Amino acid sequence: MLGFLHTGEASGYELLAIAEEVVGAFWTVTRSQVYRELAALSKRGLVMPGDAGPRARVRYHITDAGRDAFAEWIALPPGPEQIRYPLLLTMAFGGHLDRACLLSYVDQHRTVHQTRLRTYQARLESTGIDAYERATIAFGIRYEDAVLAWMDDLPAILGPADEPPAEERDPATREGSG
Structure with a gap:
């Protein structure tokens, strides 16, 4: 404040x-x-x-x-960044979700990131912002670009769509085993 x-x-x-x-x-x-x-x-x-x-x-x-x-x-050195992105947490356990459901979450987040990217781009073009705010906005643009590129790469990263959920692939996770 x-x-x-x-x-x-x-x-x-x-x-x-x-x-x-x-x-x-x-x-x-x-x-x-x-x-x-x-x-x-x-x-x-x-x-x-x-x-x-x-x-x-x-x-x-x-x-x-x-x-x-x-x-x-x-004047103190800033601490390390802390990424808390709920979609990444869901993605980490995505093998337990229906792929269509997981990708629908990605699409919802894609819309948010596209909107933020447009907002940052418009702000960067506006007058009256100092170099430090410009640097912060430039980071935001690059971050949103990176997230959107990652989302574009997800189909290749995730592999074939017909792969069964984790429960069906790993017998140790089935109810009653073990």
């Missing part, structure tokens, strides 16, 4: 919208998390709440201590 407040005051609602737009595709931010974090940052003196505005929304601004805390945090 401190990073987003560098550009000016914002309510929790506005911060959530900004976070979803800027980092939402690769970093999950929930409404409850935003308000919980704002309360904690306020308690530590890193942000200050202002007067309630329209719809009783409180706008927050970053304090000097908040700027210092952000500067310390951003």
Whole structure:
């Protein structure tokens, strides 16, 4: 939240919208998390709440201590990425699913990734984004391209469509064996 407040005051609602737009595709931010974090940052003196505005929304601004805390945090080396892609988890156990069902899940995800790719491409062409946001969007484009290419390659990777489910191939997984 401190990073987003560098550009000016914002309510929790506005911060959530900004976070979803800027980092939402690769970093999950929930409404409850935003308000919980704002309360904690306020308690530590890193942000200050202002007067309630329209719809009783409180706008927050970053304090000097908040700027210092952000500067310390951003200077730390980032940790390793953590991929949590539910489709990959399903794919890992895909041998236990009907192939048509599995591929329908892939098609549903393909639509999402195509939409994100178009969104990123349009944003990259817009004016008013700095080099750092441009670099982040460029990563998003390459990521979506890679996921879509992987989806295109799946028929060859998965092999023949007539292969039986894992339960039928592996006698050890059958009920009553073992």
